[in-house]
Amino acid sequence: MNLILLEPHNVTHDGQALLHDQRRLEHLRKVHRAQPGDTLTIGCTNGLIGKAELTALEPDHAALRWAHLSEPPPPALPVHLVLALPRPRMLARTLEHVTALGVKRITLLHTKRVEKSYWQSPELRTDKIHQHLVLGLEQARDTVLPSVTLVKGFRAFLNEHLPSLLAQGRGLVAHPGMANPCPRGINEETVLFIGPEGGFIDWEVDQLLDAGCQGMHLGPRILRVETAVTALLSRLF
Amino acid sequence: MNLILLEPHNVTHDGQALLHDQRRLEHLRKVHRAQPGDTLTIGCTNGLIGKAELTALEPDHAALRWAHLSEPPPPALPVHLVLALPRPRMLARTLEHVTALGVKRITLLHTKRVEKSYWQSPELRTDKIHQHLVLGLEQARDTVLPSVTLVKGFRAFLNEHLPSLLAQGRGLVAHPGMANPCPRGINEETVLFIGPEGGFIDWEVDQLLDAGCQGMHLGPRILRVETAVTALLSRLF
Known part of the structure; x- marks a missing residue:
């Protein structure tokens, strides 16, 4: 703390x-x-x-x-993180990591390889999510709470959320086997898509690329979601 | 797996x-x-x-x-990671993260702000360390076991280990308040020093800089050790 x-x-x-x-x-x-x-x-x-x-x-x-507070919180990352819902324990740690790293906009998304039971987890209760965000802020000396949106259907996401997200910034899909490596030190508004354990299915990747996103990979190693999220954010920004 | x-x-x-x-x-x-x-x-x-x-x-x-095995393991990172011994549960996860990321040489080091009791943890038993390394390799589809060296004294480290380490590569000390930001995408042999929760003490940083290391920082946010390690490795390599 x-x-x-x-x-x-x-x-x-x-x-x-x-x-x-x-x-x-x-x-x-x-x-x-x-x-x-x-x-x-x-x-x-x-x-x-x-x-x-x-x-x-x-x-x-x-x-x-106290007499007065004058210091602004540290800068946020220019990213909207769209993350396939991880298993509950990994979700908890991942929310803390990404909040500490400065992510302010998070969408937790259902995809084909997300186990449906994860959506019933108590870790998704508003108070539990809030608790992990607070732990991340306390760690990083930040005050600005991220917003977390839950989207339980991939098709609904494509139709109702994706167009307005991509109007905000460049879409980047982290997926093994894409042609380009993860770019480094970009300073532009980004919508970052990270799949579940086992990855997005091909159809999901195709939909995101067709909507204007670019694919990229982190190399030949298969990383756990919580490792991959930190590695991607640190390399991109 | x-x-x-x-x-x-x-x-x-x-x-x-x-x-x-x-x-x-x-x-x-x-x-x-x-x-x-x-x-x-x-x-x-x-x-x-x-x-x-x-x-x-x-x-x-x-x-x-099987008939034959022909694929080499993925490339290793050109780094020797010198990490102040984290608390036991964080050590376990950190060993998995860094092994998955491709670190092959790890020194766990005592520094002033490492609690002495951590050195008594069962997580430091050879079989427990081995288990976490194996989990990291299984995750990343790698086969090459990292070596892990325990150094229980900082002065002994300075005298007996540091000179030969710095003969292998550029020393980089991650520490808040250093003048330079963490470099990106370097492709050279590196010895990366990461302090404990609470950081290295000034004397320790001075000793490392006097020995020829360069200081660098990851920005204004204070990160947990396991987040910082992944963020640093991903940004550096």
Whole structure:
């Protein structure tokens, strides 16, 4: 936890906040070994970052006080990530990785090789997704919550979402066997498509390419989704 | 498991092998839903890759037969990774990620901010490390086992290991606040240093820079070690 992310309900008065959740109280006590009087990095959700004084650390709450917050959050990546829904445990870690890396727009998509049971996972509950996004922000000292959209049908995605997405930026489909390697250090608005374990099926790739996306690959190695997502984002941006 | 990695004791005759471990038998049954007669990708440890026929799948063993193996493993990354020992669960996943990405030389190093208790973890047992390396190779369809060296003292590392490492390639220290960003797409022999959670201490960075390493950073975001390792390797190579 490199930043304490304050949600509106934490802020009690101008320049004062209270934390009540045991996860963060325990982290302050056990990892930070924090004491009243310590200076901590805080940020308001979707807002600015700065330093606060810990004015109390009790069993059921912590109190923070600050004069002003002036530092903007770190820059976001210019990408909309369209990710075939990974298995629940991998989803949790992947959401944390990509949030820490600065992704702000995420679509979780059904494709042929996504197991249908994954859509029933409790990891897809709004509060669970929120929790993983917060962990990613706390890690990277960021405050801006990503938006996560669930699209449970690939055809519906093609018809209802893809055209407006591709109006925003260049579509890139990461898929083994494509002719071109993943480009490096591009600085343009991108819609990045990453398939499930086992990959997109050919028909899905064809649909994306026909809609104007470009294919690319990360080399001969087959990577787990969570490794591939980080590797692709780091190479592209 | 995108490749069945055969160790010498699996090979019973020329072109024949037996598997007895329940992990892989279960994976063949439940994930691959394999049947006798199926064709599977196999590779000999540190050797070639090819196709084999599954000739039996019994509760206590699987039998494989092949004519010849001719495909070389995918290229390795030109890097020696020197990683401050991460916490045990992160170590396990990090070993899998970096092995899948093609790292073949790994040094796990003690630094000031590595908790001493991590060195007592069962995850550092040779058999546990081997298991994570094998999972990375199976994932990436590789056969070449990385070497893992444990160095429990930073001063001993500086005196006994660093000079010969830096004779092999360019030293790069990933550390927040360094002047230069991480270079992209370099194709040269590199020794990559990555600190622990909380980072190297200044003295450690100074020692590495004095020895001829160059510092670099990945940007303003603070990443977990496992995310940072993948991001750095993907950007560098």
